[in-house]
Every structure is written in structure tokens, then in C-alpha cells.
Amino acid sequence: MSAPASVGGGEQIRLFCALRLPESALDAIVSWQAGFDLGTARAVPRESLHATLAFLGWTPVNAVPAVVEALREAAAASGKIELRPLRYRETRSVGMLALEDVHATGALLARDLARRLQQLGVYEPESRGWLAHVTVVRFRRQPRLRPELPPLGAIRVVRAALYRSALRPGGAQYEVLENVRLGG
Numbered sequence: 001m002s003a004p005a006s007v008g009g010g011e012q013i014r015l016f017c018a019l020r021l022p023e024s025a026l027d028a029i030v031s032w033q034a035g036f037d038l039g040t041a042r043a044v045p046r047e048s049l050h051a052t053l054a055f056l057g058w059t060p061v062n063a064v065p066a067v068v069e070a071l072r073e074a075a076a077a078s079g080k081i082e083l084r085p086l087r088y089r090e091t092r093s094v095g096m097l098a099l100e101d102v103h104a105t106g107a108l109l110a111r112d113l114a115r116r117l118q119q120l121g122v123y124e125p126e127s128r129g130w131l132a133h134v135t136v137v138r139f140r141r142q143p144r145l146r147p148e149l150p151p152l153g154a155i156r157v158v159r160a161a162l163y164r165s166a167l168r169p170g171g172a173q174y175e176v177l178e179n180v181r182l183g184g
Helices: 023-033 061-077 105-120
Strands: 012-020 051-060 081-090 094-101 133-138 155-157 159-166 173-181
Touching (some): 012 173, 051 061, 061 159
Antiparallel strands (some): 081 094, 159 173
């Protein structure tokens, strides 16, 4: 966890916790994205593909160790997570691959993590339940894509991570600060 040491203790950084997708799923999603006719939209790069569990936003850097511990504890209490492609949908600024949380273990992890982060005072849970999804396209104007689902099959997730999100002119860049294994 070297990145937090590079900023001052009173500084704030943008953080989120997410599921890390296995290499085979990343390969399939990138291949699937290559078939899109994006126009002015842009595909989310491979290194940025993930399924968010909790977006903390601006957080004091000195809270990072406690956030890591909360993520580690929630992940250790979690079972393995299995996700399956459900549908593609677009919001006003992103296209996403919605995923089925086959055994509801992802939702359990998200709720447990939200509770732990809320107790730390670094997170306010959303009013709606957790939606397993991977943002795959970003845009200013909806491309109204209608792609077939990617041939992913079951995605067995075994890791989660704490990410730092740095805002750049070309879009946010993500850096993994800490990896944790699900189920301990």
C-alpha cells in the first residue's frame, strides 16, 4: 500500500472499493467492446474494468488504513462471488454490462462493506440496492448501442480491491491501493 504515503496526511483522495474481474472475463469484455461502433463514445480500458462495491468519493488519506481493514474484514466474511451477464444498458453518460449476482453473495458483501464503511464515517450508503455491473463505455451523447451479450459464462470473482480514482483530462485513472481475497 505505497500510494497513500505519497500524499500528505491532511489531503483527500477519491476512493472506491470494487470486485476485481478475472483475466478471462477481462479478455472477453475487451474483445466484446472491440465490436462496438462507438462514434464519439469511448470504451473503458481493460485496466479500468471492475464491479464497484462502494464509491467513497473524496476521503481523508489518513482513513485509508481503516478502509482497507474494513474491506479486508468484509471480504474475509464473504463467500466466492459468481456473476453472469444479464443485459447491456445505458444511462445518461455510461454504458454498462449489468450482471446477475447468481448466489447473492456480491450483494451480501456490498451490504456488509457499506455498514463497515458507514461506521467509519467515510461512506453514505445509496438508497437503492447494489447492482452488479461493469461500466464498459463512456459518452457525452448516448450511442444507443444494442450489443449482444458477451460470451462470458460464469465469472467467478475471488478478489476485491481498494482503488484510488485520479481525475485526468482524458477521464479518471484507477490505481489499486490494496487487493484482498474473498473468503479470507
